[in-house]
Amino acid sequence: MPKISLRSAEFRKSRETAWRTLDDLISRVESRGITQLSADELQQLPLLYRATASSLSVARSIALDRNLILYLENLVLRAFFVVYGPRVGILEALRQFLRRDFPKAVRSAIWHIALATIAVAAGVVVGIVLVASNEAWFNAFVPEALAGGRGPASTTAQLRDDEIFAPWPGFIQSFVVFANALFRNNATVGIMIFGLGIAGGVPTLLLLGYQGLMLGAFLALHYKRGLLLDFIGWISIHGVTELGSLILCGAGGLVIAEKVLFPGRYARLDNLARNGTVAAALAGGAVLMVFAAGFIEGGLRQLVSNTPARLAIGLATGVFWISYFLSNRKSTGNGATT
Amino acid sequence: MAQRLDRINRFLDGVRRNRREIISPEGIALEVDVANNGERLTAFVIDFLFWMLATGLLYFMLALLIIERVSGAVAMTIVFFIAFLLRNLYFIHFELTSQGSTPGKRIANLRVIDRGGGPLLPGAVVARNLTREVEIFLPLGLFFSLPRVASGSDFWIAAAYLGWILMISALPFFNRDHLRAGDLIAGTMVISVPRRHLLAELVETEAKYAFTRNQLEVYGAFELQVLEELLRRPASPDTSRVREQVCSRICSKIGWTDPVPPAETAEFLKAFYTAERAHLEREQLFGHFRADKTEPPAMRR
Numbered sequence: 001m002p003k004i005s006l007r008s009a010e011f012r013k014s015r016e017t018a019w020r021t022l023d024d025l026i027s028r029v030e031s032r033g034i035t036q037l038s039a040d041e042l043q044q045l046p047l048l049y050r051a052t053a054s055s056l057s058v059a060r061s062i063a064l065d066r067n068l069i070l071y072l073e074n075l076v077l078r079a080f081f082v083v084y085g086p087r088v089g090i091l092e093a094l095r096q097f098l099r100r101d102f103p104k105a106v107r108s109a110i111w112h113i114a115l116a117t118i119a120v121a122a123g124v125v126v127g128i129v130l131v132a133s134n135e136a137w138f139n140a141f142v143p144e145a146l147a148g149g150r151g152p153a154s155t156t157a158q159l160r161d162d163e164i165f166a167p168w169p170g171f172i173q174s175f176v177v178f179a180n181a182l183f184r185n186n187a188t189v190g191i192m193i194f195g196l197g198i199a200g201g202v203p204t205l206l207l208l209g210y211q212g213l214m215l216g217a218f219l220a221l222h223y224k225r226g227l228l229l230d231f232i233g234w235i236s237i238h239g240v241t242e243l244g245s246l247i248l249c250g251a252g253g254l255v256i257a258e259k260v261l262f263p264g265r266y267a268r269l270d271n272l273a274r275n276g277t278v279a280a281a282l283a284g285g286a287v288l289m290v291f292a293a294g295f296i297e298g299g300l301r302q303l304v305s306n307t308p309a310r311l312a313i314g315l316a317t318g319v320f321w322i323s324y325f326l327s328n329r330k331s332t333g334n335g336a337t338t
Numbered sequence: 339m340a341q342r343l344d345r346i347n348r349f350l351d352g353v354r355r356n357r358r359e360i361i362s363p364e365g366i367a368l369e370v371d372v373a374n375n376g377e378r379l380t381a382f383v384i385d386f387l388f389w390m391l392a393t394g395l396l397y398f399m400l401a402l403l404i405i406e407r408v409s410g411a412v413a414m415t416i417v418f419f420i421a422f423l424l425r426n427l428y429f430i431h432f433e434l435t436s437q438g439s440t441p442g443k444r445i446a447n448l449r450v451i452d453r454g455g456g457p458l459l460p461g462a463v464v465a466r467n468l469t470r471e472v473e474i475f476l477p478l479g480l481f482f483s484l485p486r487v488a489s490g491s492d493f494w495i496a497a498a499y500l501g502w503i504l505m506i507s508a509l510p511f512f513n514r515d516h517l518r519a520g521d522l523i524a525g526t527m528v529i530s531v532p533r534r535h536l537l538a539e540l541v542e543t544e545a546k547y548a549f550t551r552n553q554l555e556v557y558g559a560f561e562l563q564v565l566e567e568l569l570r571r572p573a574s575p576d577t578s579r580v581r582e583q584v585c586s587r588i589c590s591k592i593g594w595t596d597p598v599p600p601a602e603t604a605e606f607l608k609a610f611y612t613a614e615r616a617h618l619e620r621e622q623l624f625g626h627f628r629a630d631k632t633e634p635p636a637m638r639r
Contacts, residue, residue, distance in 0.1 A: 006616050007623070009541045019536065030444075033435060053366050062623060064615055066346060066563040067537050067570065074534040077368050081449060081531075084363065084457040085437035090430050093460040101461055191472050195502070256523070273453060273525030280465030280523045283472055 008063035015055050019075060022048040026078050034082065049079040097281070099328050105281035106325045109251045112258070116208055116250035120243070123209035127216020132223065141217040150218075156225040165230075165305055183294035186242055190249040190290055194283045197253025200261060204253040211246055215239075233307035236314025238297035244321055245289035252282035289321075342629070346563045356514060358527070360455035370451070370529040372515050377446045377530055384442030389428055393421045418479065425475065429467040434460060447532045453515075453525050462524040469520035473506045540569055540611055547609040553592040554617040560630035562618060565611050569604075581607060 025045055028036050037045070056072040063069060088096070106113070130137040135152035142151075150159065189211065196203035215235075222231035256272065256279045263271040296317070304310055344357070356372040397417050432440040438450035438458050450466070452458050481499040510516040515527050568584060571577045578600075585603045588594070588610060598606045618628060628635060 004541070004543060004545050004612060004616060006541050006612070006619060008615075008619055009539055012539060016536075023536075030436070050364065053362070053364055057366065062619060064559050064562055064618055064622070065540075066343060066566055069343060070347075071534050071536040073369060074531065076362075076366065077370065077531060078533075080362055080368065081437040081451070081458075086434045086458050086460050086463060088434060088460050090427060090434055093430065093434055093464055096460060097464055101464075187476055191476055194472060269522060272522055276523030276525060277461045277465045280469050280520075281461070284464065284468035287468070287471060 008059070008065060008068075011058065011062065012065075012068060015051075018048055018051050019055065019072070022052050022079055023075055026075070026082055029082050030078070034087075045079075046083055049076070049083050052076055052079060097284070101277075101281050102285040103325045103327055103329075105278045105285070106248065106251075107329070108278055109255055109282060112251035112254040113247060115205070115254060116247045119205045119208040119250070120212035120215075120247060123212020123214075124216040124219070125212075126209075127213040128220045128223075129216075131217045131220035135221065135224065138217045138221055141213050150221070152221070154221070154225070156227060159222065159225055159227055160230070183290060186245070186290045186293060187287065190246060190283075190286055193246060194249040194253045194256075194279075194286070197256040197279070198260065199257075201254050201257030204250050204257065208246065208250045211243075215243075230307050233310035233314070237300055237304065237310045237317075238293050240314050240318045241289055241296060241321065242293040244318075245286040245293060248282050248286040248289065252279040252286065255279040255282065342559070342627075345629075346560055349560075350564070350567050355530070356516075358515065358529075360451070360453075362455055363457075368455070370527075370531075373446075373448050373528045373530040375510055375516055377448055378510065378516065378528060381440070381442040381446040381448050384445055385429070385440050386442075388441060389421070389425050392424050392428070393417065396420050396424065422475075426467060426471065429470070430463055433463045433467070438463075443528075447530055448528050449531050450526050450528055453521075453527045458526070462526055466520035466524035466526050469523050470518075473519050474503060477502050537570055540566060540608060541615065542608055542612045545609065545613065547606060547613075549592070549610065549613045551617070553594070554614055555635040556592050556631060557614060558628040558630040558633055559618055562611070562614050565607065565614075569607060569611060578603065 021044075025037060025041055025048070034042075052072065053076050056069075056076050059065075059069050059072050086093075127141060131141070138152055189207070193204050193207050196207065218231065218235070219228065222228050255275065259271045259275050259279075260268055266274065300313065304313060355374070357369050358372060359367050359369055361367055397420055400416065400420070429440055433450055436444065439448060443449065450458060450463070452462065477499045481496055481503070506519055509522075510518050515521075517527065521527060565584070568577075568581060581603050582600055585598055585607055588607075589598060621628060626635075
């Protein structure tokens with residue numbers, strides 16, 4: 001009987017050992033993590049990956065064995081994930097996010113932040129002017145739940161004793177329950193401000209303006225009662241962080257809006273993917289700031305009960321955030337970390 | 339080149355999947371199957387269960403540690419906080435350490451990849467998971483924290499949260515790559531990578547039957563690969579019945595006059611497969627790829 005030799009069969013015979021070795025390495029990494037491999041095996045991995053990738057190219061052009069081609073495609077893809085997969089753990093990734101990515105995102109979105117700040121500031125000015133001229137506006141701007149009994153009917157003594165210098169209700173009540181309620185409230189507003197960025201950014205700006213409007217209304221009310229400085233102290237202790245997080249949420253929404261509205265030379269989705277991490281970093285960082293604000297507001301505000309100390313803390317948090325956002329400007333890594 | 343297998347894959351595997359081509363940094367085109375919504379839901383539900391389980395366990399451990407009885411609101415808050423921390427750490431940790439797959443995704447054979455074929459960066463993993471927070475969990479938590487029988491403005495707020503969740507979760511149904519909002523923002527994509535195995539070589543080393551060139555020119559690559567699948571099927575009465583049918587069909591088509599006894603059907607088919615594959619691969623090397631029997635064979639030299 002005549003012997004048959006197929007190129008594709010010969011090819012498979014000569015390369016199969018390498019594929020099996022790679023398959024074995026990849027399977028071990030998939031089930032127990034990359035730390036399972038010895039130093040030698042780690043060195044082998046990229047070489048085997050390239051060899052198998054070139055096998056795939058050859059097989060595609062000379063072989064008609066469907067199982068072989070599908071197997072090689074699958075193997076190269078699985079090896080690709082290991083070779084080009086992320087190589088940092090969660091602690092390292094979070095550290096990178098906090099040390100580098102979040103401040104960097106904030107710096108790169110400086111114009112969006114400026115726009116969001118202007119929206120809030122405009123709201124504050126309008127709120128002050130309208131409520132100072134006629135206190136009835138206060139009820140129109142501030143919903144019942146947020147006003148908490150405060151309003152045109154409040155007297156100076158009420159505002160001072162029940163709100164600004166209210167007694168501390170205790171650890172559990174203030175740090176756990178109250179902080180959580182505030183977190184939810186702020187997070188809701190933050191989500192809406194960020195999420196509505198996809199709608200072109202106008203709702204984001206309106207919502208930011210509305211937050212400013214409420215703040216302005218409160219400012220005007222306390223100004224009329226002669227408590228302006230005390231109120232600023234009371235609110236600045238957490239307000240700096242809280243307002244900062246809302247502005248960052250807004251900036252994140254505006255980044256999305258910009259990338260979707262003005263894609264430039266890219267397709268809208270590609271443009272969003274190229275710049276989306278900035279928006280996500282802003283929103284993610286803002287969530288952490290909301291956490292911090294809830295914590296400060298729930299506990300520290302009632303614990304520290306004189307105005308100069310409160311102003312100092314508010315100022316200190318402001319300085320802290322700004323210096324944090326300006327920190328780590330030099331890239332310390334060696335190029336892109338994978 | 340890679341698209342040549344599309345038709346046969348659809349024919350044999352029966353599933354019609356969305357496929358995308360990504361180019362690896364070495365410049366190799368890799369075809370990936372986009373994960374469908376059902377698979378993603380399965381993976382998410384499994385992860386969700388793991389997360390709830392972990393949250394519950396951690397809460398009970400804390401509750402045992404804290405002897406003092408805590409009120410309902412405080413307990414809820416602690417659960418809320420643990421759950422928040424755990425779910426973010428869970429998704430980010432597993433997607434970073436196991437090449438873009440969480441335990442749920444691994445069970446459903448799913449992976450997260452960069453849409454452009456580049457390396458999956460930690461920034462993208464963090465971004466797509468933090469967005470999940472904004473997408474689903476915060477609105478869901480807020481929805482459930484509202485009083486049960488909501489009236490007035492509370493009702494509309496609840497409706498708004500629910501509407502937001504529904505809108506966002508429907509997003510994967512409305513784009514070709516089944517991307518959720520986090521994928522859009524992070525530039526990632528979820529694909530299905532079921533594990534494949536390398537099966538034994540079917541080609542024989544000795545030719546028991548000899549076929550002429552005319553006989554081999556009846557079929558193309560598509561028919562060859564259907565035959566390959568038939569030969570790789572595990573032996574069963576059903577398989578041998580189909581093989582006999584196919585064998586008689588081939589004999590009549592190529593004009594094979596000698597009778598093939600039923601016991602030798604498999605052997606005959608293997609020999610025919612070997613000869614046909616040798617013929618088609620040789621032709622392919624000369625630049626005459628023949629997709630199926632309807633394509634005219636290459637000109638005789």
